[in-house]
Amino acid sequence: FAQAELRGDLNISGTASTPIVEGKIEALDGVFGLQANEFQIVNAEAVFSKRGESLNPRLSILGESSVSTPEGDEHRIRLNISGTVTEPDIKFSSDSGLPQDKIITLFGLGASLDQV
Numbered sequence: 001f002a003q004a005e006l007r008g009d010l011n012i013s014g015t016a017s018t019p020i021v022e023g024k025i026e027a028l029d030g031v032f033g034l035q036a037n038e039f040q041i042v043n044a045e046a047v048f049s050k051r052g053e054s055l056n057p058r059l060s061i062l063g064e065s066s067v068s069t070p071e072g073d074e075h076r077i078r079l080n081i082s083g084t085v086t087e088p089d090i091k092f093s094s095d096s097g098l099p100q101d102k103i104i105t106l107f108g109l110g111a112s113l114d115q116v
Contacts, residue, residue, distance in 0.1 A: 004030025004041060010048065021048040021055060032063060035107050039063030039079055046085075056084045067106055077103055 008025035027044035042064055046057035061081040068074045076095040083089040092103040 002030065002032040004028075004032070004044070014054075019055065020050055021057075022050045023048050025057075034065075034079065037065045037067060037077075037107060039065040042078075053084075053086075056086050058082075058084055059088060067103075069106065075103075075106070077107075 004027040006025055007028055008023065010021055010023035010025070012019060012021050014020035025046045025048075027041045030041040030044075031038050032041065033039070040063060042062040044059075044061040044063075046059055048054055048057045059081050061079075063079045065077050065079070066074055067077050075098060078093045080091045080093070081088050082091075092100045092107075094103055098106070
């Protein structure tokens with residue numbers, strides 16, 4: 001799920017079969033979900049460029065969430081998405097220095113970090 005207040009400035013030209021989109025859409029505020037966790041949008045934008053594939057915007061998205069282990073330890077998790085819509089680069093990090101693979105396991109399983 002995702003819910004956000006957006007602002008954009010787009011120039012659309014070309015034809016119906018070959019549209020050209022140039023400009024930017026950015027999130028002013030919002031949330032998105034991953035598994036059972038809700039991320040607060042820190043910043044997010046999609047930049048459309050005439051060069052190359054105008055319908056494949058460059059992404060810059062940062063979201064934050066808190067995840068608790070069954071033992072009650074809380075970790076502040078950041079999800080950073082860059083790249084393009086068709087080739088996104090997705091990275092997780094945490095304030096406690098957890099490696100990305102443990103963060104993914106924690107999100108997927110809700111397991112104890114001693115078990116992963």
